[in-house]
Amino acid sequence: MTTTPRHFRDYRGLPMPLLDVAAHRRIEVRDADASLMRRAAEAAAEWVLASLGDKVRGGSVLVCAGPGNNGGDALLCALQLHRRGVAVRAVVPVRPGGGDALAAFESARQAGVPLLVDLPDDATGCAVAVDGLFGIGLRRPLGGPFEALAAALSSLRSPTRPVLALDLPSGLDADTGRPVGGGPVVAASATLAMIALKPGLFTGLGRDYTGRVWLAPLGLTDGLPHSRATSRSNAEGSGDADAAGAILNAPGLFLPSLPARRAAAHKGTFGTVAIVGGDTGTCGATLLSARAALSAGAGRVHAVMLGTGAPAYDAPHPEIMIRAADKFDWDSADALSVGAGMGRSDSARAVLGRAIETGKPAVLDADALNLLADDGALAARAAAAGDRFVLTPHPGEAARLLGTDTGTVEANRPGALRQLQQRFRCTVVLKGSGTLIGRVGAPALLNPTGNAGLASGGTGDVLGGLIGAFLAQRLSPGDAAAAAVYWHGRAAETLAERGIGPAGLTAGELAPEVRGLMNQALHERDGREGDGPLVALADADAAGSPRQAPLY
Ligand SMILES: NC(=O)C1=CN([C@@H]2O[C@H](COP(=O)(O)OP(=O)(O)OC[C@H]3O[C@@H](n4cnc5c(N)ncnc54)[C@H](O)[C@@H]3O)[C@@H](O)[C@H]2O)[C@@H](O)CC1
Numbered sequence: 251m252t253t254t255p256r257h258f259r260d261y262r263g264l265p266m267p268l269l270d271v272a273a274h275r276r277i278e279v280r281d282a283d284a285s286l287m288r289r290a291a292e293a294a295a296e297w298v299l300a301s302l303g304d305k306v307r308g309g310s311v312l313v314c315a316g317p318g319n320n321g322g323d324a325l326l327c328a329l330q331l332h333r334r335g336v337a338v339r340a341v342v343p344v345r346p347g348g349g350d351a352l353a354a355f356e357s358a359r360q361a362g363v364p365l366l367v368d369l370p371d372d373a374t375g376c377a378v379a380v381d382g383l384f385g386i387g388l389r390r391p392l393g394g395p396f397e398a399l400a401a402a403l404s405s406l407r408s409p410t411r412p413v414l415a416l417d418l419p420s421g422l423d424a425d426t427g428r429p430v431g432g433g434p435v436v437a438a439s440a441t442l443a444m445i446a447l448k449p450g451l452f453t454g455l456g457r458d459y460t461g462r463v464w465l466a467p468l469g470l471t472d473g474l475p476h477s478r479a480t481s482r483s484n485a486e487g488s489g490d491a492d493a494a495g496a497i498l499n500a501p502g503l504f505l506p507s508l509p510a511r512r513a514a515a516h517k518g519t520f521g522t523v524a525i526v527g528g529d530t531g532t533c534g535a536t537l538l539s540a541r542a543a544l545s546a547g548a549g550r551v552h553a554v555m556l557g558t559g560a561p562a563y564d565a566p567h568p569e570i571m572i573r574a575a576d577k578f579d580w581d582s583a584d585a586l587s588v589g590a591g592m593g594r595s596d597s598a599r600a601v602l603g604r605a606i607e608t609g610k611p612a613v614l615d616a617d618a619l620n621l622l623a624d625d626g627a628l629a630a631r632a633a634a635a636g637d638r639f640v641l642t643p644h645p646g647e648a649a650r651l652l653g654t655d656t657g658t659v660e661a662n663r664p665g666a667l668r669q670l671q672q673r674f675r676c677t678v679v680l681k682g683s684g685t686l687i688g689r690v691g692a693p694a695l696l697n698p699t700g701n702a703g704l705a706s707g708g709t710g711d712v713l714g715g716l717i718g719a720f721l722a723q724r725l726s727p728g729d730a731a732a733a734a735v736y737w738h739g740r741a742a743e744t745l746a747e748r749g750i751g752p753a754g755l756t757a758g759e760l761a762p763e764v765r766g767l768m769n770q771a772l773h774e775r776d777g778r779e780g781d782g783p784l785v786a787l788a789d790a791d792a793a794g795s796p797r798q799a800p801l802y
């Protein structure tokens with residue numbers, strides 16, 4: 251289904267608030283009444299009807315309902331479909347214990363919706379399946395009949411038979427994107443989030459289970475896209491904005507800070523970035539990063555090499571100025587990106603110390619992070635240097651920085667991000683599926699762009715170069731990280747749409763794609779060069795209309 255049904259909001263590209271379970275519970279306590287479940291069911295039924303399309307009369311729908319309110323949503327959805335003449339059956343292995351869910355069960359039963367205890371033998375004959383087993387109330391791994399139903403729902407998913415998860419795929423932790431208790435999770439083709447989006451739909455393993463995510467605000471949350479103003483402070487704003495533990499990263503948050511490309515600009519206008527790394531044998535990473543910085547619009551790019559064996563110049567990009575670290579004039583740079591291919595030698599440690607001392611905004615990536623993990627004194631100096639750094643650990647680097655293991659970081663990515671920020675007091679980008687960006691004095695961002703094409707060598711070096719280029723263009727560390735992460739992921743998506751990935755996407759292909767996306771966004775913001783004023787000439791054409799011509 252590609253069109254947006256009536257009750258849904260198409261939030262893509264908007265900075266939507268992401269509400270954790272506690273925030274959802276607060277909204278429920280404040281606003282819940284029986285009509286809420288009916289509205290959730292209406293939205294779900296609308297989705298199912300839209301995806302049935304012209305199969306409304308012929309196709310059957312299989313709904314799986316759990317014992318709580320998620321099951322209640324599913325049962326009222328079944329009831330609404332039944333009333334509209336759709337052949338629908340509901341599998342209810344455990345009768346709801348009470349409240350709205352029990353009332354929904356009774357309504358469905360009395361209306362004659364076929365209610366089954368087990369999955370029917372002909373389940374594969376359905377046109378659409380609905381996962382209403384559990385939502386945000388799941389406390390322990392799916393077991394018994396629910397485990398079997400989750401497996402059955404996952405196996406029903408196919409390109410021609412959608413499985414719709416209500417609120418979230420059953421078994422997924424709404425806050426962390428991990429399977430609850432390490433148990434099974436329904437693999438859905440689409441997820442209809444009720445009231446608000448949840449962080450777990452976009453981070454951790456979430457994206458592997460949700461399929462496309464839709465939002466039905468149910469008239470409760472304004473579903474508010476986060477404004478740039480409210481995103482600046484946790485304390486300001488109102489309603490959903492206050493409740494947001496994180497915000498979905500979107501161009502509206504960072505685009506206003508990008509410098510305009512005015513006619514009178516010169517190369518100094520867009521800053522100088524130094525990409526620092528290049529140990530003997532690993533200069534490629536540094537060049538990859540430097541090329542990305544060029545594509546992201548930095549005015550000048552230095553590649554600063556610690557080791558030997560660097561080429562005199564980068565043949566495809568002779569614009570990059572290659573420098574030896576011991577001769578580099580640190581004052582010539584406005585921003586630094588430190589770590590790509592840098593190694594962990596004593597001279598690398600000394601160069602990192604020097605970079606920290608410069609007082610310049612800097613990305614600390616790759617080996618710079620490993621050096622910080624190894625050297626507590628250096629880490630303390632970085633932490634004391636204020637909020638001008640952007641740390642970009644992948645989960646393994648984050649684990650080393652926190653003295654833990656990768657599994658622990660992945661089990662609670664938002665928690666790991668908070669710990670890193672408490673320790674280093676600066677912007678932190680925790681990479682992975684659903685990259686998290688912890689900003690100073692503003693809610694964290696969760697990035698919705700990207701795909702498996704980014705899971706290859708060098709993509710992190712490209713990201714470091716992009717962030718460095720945006721810092722050189724005087725974006726704040728938070729905005730620089732948000733812009734780079736968003737377009738880096740979006741580039742992987744647009745390349746994949748043209749068949750350049752996800753398989754075989756090379757890191758170097760990302761940078762020109764980011765350039766295209768960025769220029770498109772700047773054109774939309776500022777108008778296109780050549781969109782100059784029109785002037786009406788005094789004479790008229792043969793038909794008597796005044797002729798118009800560009801001013802120049
Ligand atoms: N409360 C409300 O006002 C609304 C709730 N909504 C729906 O209700 C959901 C939340 O409802 P609930 O809080 O009832 O939670 P769930 O429906 O997610 O399930 C909780 C129920 O399952 C039981 N349970 C938990 N883990 C279990 C396990 N592993 N095996 C067996 N039983 C288990 C709990 O004891 C509880 O009875 C949301 O995700 C959403 O789908 C929406 O309809 C919007 C309105």
Ligand SMILES: [K+]
Nearest residue numbers: 384416418420
């Ligand atoms: K569900």
